[in-house]
Amino acid sequence: MEVELSHRDQDILKATVISYIKTAAPIGSRSITKQFDFGLSAATIRNIMADLKDLGFLLQPHTSAGRVPTEKAYRFYVDLLLEENRDLSEIEHYQLAKTEDLNTLLHDASKTLSILSGYASIVMAPRIETIIFKHIKFISLKKNLILAIFVTGDGHPYNITVEMDEPLSQKELDRLSAIINDRYSDRSLDEIRKSLLTEMHEEKKRYEQLLIKVFDLNKKNLNEFQENQLFLEGTTNIMDLPEFTETEKIKSLFKAFEEKVALVKLLDRCLSSEGPQVLIGSENAFLEANECSLVISSYRLGEKDVGAVGVIGPIRMEYHRVISLVDYTAKLITKAHLC
Amino acid sequence: MEVELSHRDQDILKATVISYIKTAAPIGSRSITKQFDFGLSAATIRNIMADLKDLGFLLQPHTSAGRVPTEKAYRFYVDLLLEENRDLSEIEHYQLAKTEDLNTLLHDASKTLSILSGYASIVMAPRIETIIFKHIKFISLKKNLILAIFVTGDGHPYNITVEMDEPLSQKELDRLSAIINDRYSDRSLDEIRKSLLTEMHEEKKRYEQLLIKVFDLNKKNLNEFQENQLFLEGTTNIMDLPEFTETEKIKSLFKAFEEKVALVKLLDRCLSSEGPQVLIGSENAFLEANECSLVISSYRLGEKDVGAVGVIGPIRMEYHRVISLVDYTAKLITKAHLC
DNA sequence: CTTGGCACTCTAAGATAAAGAGTGCTAATT
């Protein structure tokens, strides 16, 4: 079954995909001869396209219509792109506004990415577990309300409000923070979490409640926290696409967008892989349900991949341009982190 | 022109509005006689409806169709509701989960409101200018990066990261915070802002950059800040409504939703007024453009109205239920603030 | 193997017709 495509077949397939990405309408053999110069007649192209149909790369909405690429065709096209195009030369090299606030940076990146891609962009802030802890400070807000601020290795603050059953004096809090800073500085939250559960026997009793909540030892708020760390922009761009003219499809996609947890999971899966990744239609349950594709790349903080940026678009996405754009944006964020 | 409607005319008008709110289809004289028992024949109702049409309360899509309420009719109906119904008895009295975090509370309220109303909900966090300042604390994050945390009168923290041209020692920062806490505790940010510009001559030079950024004296980030303090939930509910089947209308509304600044302005306008407010269609530019209505109520913090909750729905909204719901939710938030 | 030619297929768009809901008016009734 798995026959190698001849060079010429590949060219025709590529041409069909490219053409369909532009027009979103079934591609006829005639229009291929007009747009591309293969030195072949429409009839020949027609024969080749019939073969490609049999191989599962193209399909016909009905007998007397042009051909439409299948997901297999997009996969073939994208794999070719990812092989060939390691240079990413053709996109405009934008810059992000300088800012001290990480969230602002990511928000900006997401907005820019949505505008330049013309699709919806999605940016996930660093996974909290991977963050490197530097030091912590406690501030008493009200009687039993304590604000914990921890600062990360790269100088970003996170704050957590904790309600205590019994009040703690500022002196006690300072003592506790000194201990924590001394013992856990420069370690990841994940490590700290594990250590805290085994070490800290003497302090534990008195501060148990506080520590559990601050380091979220029972991982209660993790999902909700991460949910707030997701930037989704340009979703309305999707509505301008011809494949999303039916209200039902728009509805389904936007309901999915509201479920941020599912999106976080989707991005999370791609964190560990190298370079830009492309998920096409039914290669993923979320995408399949909404007939769309995802181009995604992770950004680094230090030497670890901690977050991801991506673009959600139609299966008929301009993969070439978007892959470059996503890859570039991820690198931009990695670079901004360094300063 | 402004003739008083007879009691009977009012009843027919009300019946037409109520019926149309349910069905979203033009209301015929016959269907009125079926649904309501006025002891009148269809022909009589027909005559009355013709009068109401002449008075601008009803209109006909075409000669041989039923009647549809105009905005004037909704206004009449809503004014009647607001007069009569100060009791709000008929909605279910839900509760919000206890939480220490104000944003979580507002987010929860927004989600609940959208689910219970069946429309889109919108919740604005307290306007930052109205917040009562309690004390401030500075933490050095990196060389020239300072984190300022100010705590409000009711114990909620806000933090701002400031990048300085020159570093300040922790000692200096502590001295400055002591001065600020001493001088400005229990005053609103708006007041503090005004005072800072005139007072603080001696400290000003050295700390000018820091103070300007922390208290946002040039109001640069205010809009962006407020933008992040807006919770919009259940927007996809709107897509289920028959008036939003056309993709163009959905698109327009969702593009408007992305413009959070406009929404903030819309809510802001209503902050000072007493009780639940209703804006119907063309009574507001934003709503007119998207053919929808807004029910809104402000919540208090102390004795000042600081934020607002609302519901955005079709002009054919179930005002009765929604007004009660919005009013109740606003009161719930006000109450939660007190603890 | 490639190509021109041509009959055939299927959709999309326009045209026509019939059904149905509701009005507006008139004349009869209370």
Next chain:
DNA sequence: AATTAGCACTCTTTATCTTAGAGTGCCAAG
């Protein structure tokens, strides 16, 4: 004088039919 029944008329909606057009599939010739 207000109310009601009756009925012709209007306008939309839905279904059916027709036609134009794009594109294929296949055959026979190059």
